[in-house]
Amino acid sequence: MRKRARRLLNGDFTPPKAAHMTFDQLVLSDGTIVPIHSDAAVGLGRVAKSRYLPKAQRPGIRQKLKGATAPLREPNKLQRLGEAIVTSLPYHPEYIDQGTVFDTALLSQ
Numbered sequence: 001m002r003k004r005a006r007r008l009l010n011g012d013f014t015p016p017k018a019a020h021m022t023f024d025q026l027v028l029s030d031g032t033i034v035p036i037h038s039d040a041a042v043g044l045g046r047v048a049k050s051r052y053l054p055k056a057q058r059p060g061i062r063q064k065l066k067g068a069t070a071p072l073r074e075p076n077k078l079q080r081l082g083e084a085i086v087t088s089l090p091y092h093p094e095y096i097d098q099g100t101v102f103d104t105a106l107l108s109q
Contacts, residue, residue: 012090014094017094019096021102021104022037023038023102024038036106036108037106038104038107039104039105083097
């Protein structure tokens with residue numbers, strides 16, 4: 001209930017929907033198809049990796065600025081801009097974004 005109220009206060013009037021996803025096959029890079037059975041998957045948006053660095057190895061201001069502008073140099077800039085515009089609308093379609101990472105349990109192969 002709190003999650004829905006927070007979405008409404010932020011101007012998002014889209015009805016909440018939960019997708020239940022399972023995977024039934026893996027396609028390997030050589031084209032081989034492996035049948036599998038997986039549990040429900042959780043989609044994670046853009047996944048960022050982080051790691052702890054000692055103070056001597058931490059990036060300076062120039063490297064931080066370069067990292068902040070990294071999304072401007074990545075591919076699919078217009079697609080990400082379109083996604084940002086659509087999701088900022090009060091009522092918008094819900095879909096799975098390209099590049100979403102899924103975490104699932106393999107039940108059988």
